[in-house]
Amino acid sequence: MAADVVILGGGVGGTIVANLVAKQSSGRAHVTVVDATGIHVYQPGFLYVAIGQEQPSALQRAEAHLLRRGVSLIVDVATRVDPIGQKVLLESGRTLRYDQLLLATGSRTLMDEVPGANEAHDFYTMDGAVRLFDALEGFQGGTIVIGVAGIPYKCPPAPVEFVFLLDDYLRARGVREKAQIKLLSPLNRAFTIEATSRLVQPILNERGIELTGFFNVESVDPVAKTVSSLEGETVAYDLLVLVPPHRGQKVIEDSGLGDERGWVPVDKNTLKHTKFEHIWAIGDTTNIPISKSGSVAHYEATVAAAEIVAELKGELPPAHVYDGKVMCFLETGRGEATTISFDYDHPPVSPTPARRWHWAKALFNKTYWHTVPQGRLP
Amino acid sequence: MSTLVGKLQIDKTIDARGMACPGPLMNLIGAIRQGQVGQVFEVLSSDEGSKTDIPAWLAKARHDLVEVVQDNGYTHFVVRKAR
Ligand SMILES: Cc1cc2nc3c(=O)[nH]c(=O)nc-3n(C[C@H](O)[C@H](O)[C@H](O)COP(=O)(O)OP(=O)(O)OC[C@H]3O[C@@H](n4cnc5c(N)ncnc54)[C@H](O)[C@@H]3O)c2cc1C
Numbered sequence: 001m002a003a004d005v006v007i008l009g010g011g012v013g014g015t016i017v018a019n020l021v022a023k024q025s026s027g028r029a030h031v032t033v034v035d036a037t038g039i040h041v042y043q044p045g046f047l048y049v050a051i052g053q054e055q056p057s058a059l060q061r062a063e064a065h066l067l068r069r070g071v072s073l074i075v076d077v078a079t080r081v082d083p084i085g086q087k088v089l090l091e092s093g094r095t096l097r098y099d100q101l102l103l104a105t106g107s108r109t110l111m112d113e114v115p116g117a118n119e120a121h122d123f124y125t126m127d128g129a130v131r132l133f134d135a136l137e138g139f140q141g142g143t144i145v146i147g148v149a150g151i152p153y154k155c156p157p158a159p160v161e162f163v164f165l166l167d168d169y170l171r172a173r174g175v176r177e178k179a180q181i182k183l184l185s186p187l188n189r190a191f192t193i194e195a196t197s198r199l200v201q202p203i204l205n206e207r208g209i210e211l212t213g214f215f216n217v218e219s220v221d222p223v224a225k226t227v228s229s230l231e232g233e234t235v236a237y238d239l240l241v242l243v244p245p246h247r248g249q250k251v252i253e254d255s256g257l258g259d260e261r262g263w264v265p266v267d268k269n270t271l272k273h274t275k276f277e278h279i280w281a282i283g284d285t286t287n288i289p290i291s292k293s294g295s296v297a298h299y300e301a302t303v304a305a306a307e308i309v310a311e312l313k314g315e316l317p318p319a320h321v322y323d324g325k326v327m328c329f330l331e332t333g334r335g336e337a338t339t340i341s342f343d344y345d346h347p348p349v350s351p352t353p354a355r356r357w358h359w360a361k362a363l364f365n366k367t368y369w370h371t372v373p374q375g376r377l378p
Numbered sequence: 379m380s381t382l383v384g385k386l387q388i389d390k391t392i393d394a395r396g397m398a399c400p401g402p403l404m405n406l407i408g409a410i411r412q413g414q415v416g417q418v419f420e421v422l423s424s425d426e427g428s429k430t431d432i433p434a435w436l437a438k439a440r441h442d443l444v445e446v447v448q449d450n451g452y453t454h455f456v457v458r459k460a461r
Binding site: 230 | 392397398400401402403407408411425427431438439440
């Protein structure tokens with residue numbers, strides 16, 4: 001009889017694992033994906049929606065169309081996992097039994113956790129990106145402040161990319177001279193990786209983007225229009241864009257599968273839950289202190305799929321474990337970009353910003369739908 | 379879960395070795411934001427920059443650096459949330 005492999009979350013990671021397990025298990029598995037919306041969203045595109053360079057509709061596809069034949073999709077919210085009874089309870093009241101369970105539910109953003117920040121803008125949700133573009137279109141001058149209100153957050157380069165793209169956008173509209181752009185960085189440099197920061201910092205200076213270091217946003221005063229930091233400083237704004245605090249999904253917290261923020265504890269190489277048998281987790285939902293990125297979810301997915309298939313076949317676990325590989329792009333504006341690559345054993349490297357990296361990112365974004373979810377890229 | 383290292387009670391360990399992004403200090407800031415005053419955090423970092431970055435942020439944000447130990451290929455920091 002085929003084993004039941006249940007995957008919670010039809011995002012980047014969950015979709016790749018579903019397709020690879022269905023393909024590689026030679027009929028030994030019945031794969032079911034449970035997704036809250038049934039719509040697969042390409043989140044890196046939010047950055048471009050926020051400056052009017054992408055349409056929301058281009059970033060969404062029906063999850064059913066991205067899954068191989070034979071994979072079942074249930075559109076429902078998982079509300080509880082019973083790791084001992086090996087069952088998942090869904091919002092509709094339905095219960096699913098599993099032999100192997102993959103948690104790939106990503107993260108949620110909670111701007112409400114920041115006192116006074118209810119009206120702050122963000123580009124971390126589709127609605128936020130659409131609303132931000134609206135506000136930017138009406139912007140005639142003043143100070144735009146970009147800050148980080150919680151760690152960890154998805155795609156650490158995104159705030160830096162945003163200020164460069166914002167600079168381009170304001171210049172194209174002819175309002176750059178009337179605008180001040182201030183980037184509030186959690187660290188005492190533009191970006192967490194020093195080598196990348198050394199490339200980025202001169203470009204910030206050249207574009208007239210002001211950098212304030214060691215500024216971790218703690219609260220906002222929407223009446224005075226100021227934002228204050230954990231370190232005790234205050235900055236005034238006319239338009240405020242924040243990276244909201246992130247946490248794991250409620251189902252993880254309610255089921256006792258995660259830490260106090262809902263991140264799932266896994267072994268950083270095998271991606272197996274540290275406490276419960278037959279449970280794996282990949283992507284943004286894990287507690288591994290590595291960048292929450294589609295890139296990580298993608299590389300982890302190929303490892304988790306191979307391990308699940310080996311387990312189904314009664315074979316030894318594969319020799320290939322997750323080695324901490326990350327590969328991300330970082331837009332530096334004016335049609336140029338750089339990349340960041342590293343793994344657990346190799347320190348990060350970033351090439352000098354160039355047009356070809358911008359084109360590589362644009363190409364990846366366009367071809368995503370036909371390559372990544374299907375597991376066609378290694 | 380708390381573990382004991384020497385006489386000190388460690389409330390949370392962040393093993394950021396080999397994880398350049400978001401990096402040891404970013405993860406420490408995240409943990410301190412979420413933690414309670416008095417809690418003790420341990421950070422393992424293989425990044426050379428941490429040796430200056432971590433003490434510099436702790437001084438600015440006014441938290442305590444309790445211990446720094448150089449181990450084989452990495453540095454071990456023990457930090458207390460002071461306020
Ligand atoms: C502005 C922005 C820019 C980014 N840029 C990049 C980039 O350039 N490069 C890069 O690599 N990454 C980038 N990312 C990050 C990337 O999008 C995420 O890290 C990636 O999507 C994580 O994949 P995942 O599979 O873990 O989770 P997700 O893709 O978020 O998928 C999670 C899925 O789980 C579902 N779900 C959640 N809870 C439940 C539940 N209870 N029951 C059922 N289903 C549930 C959700 O509906 C969703 O479909 C960016 C993100 C943002 C916001």
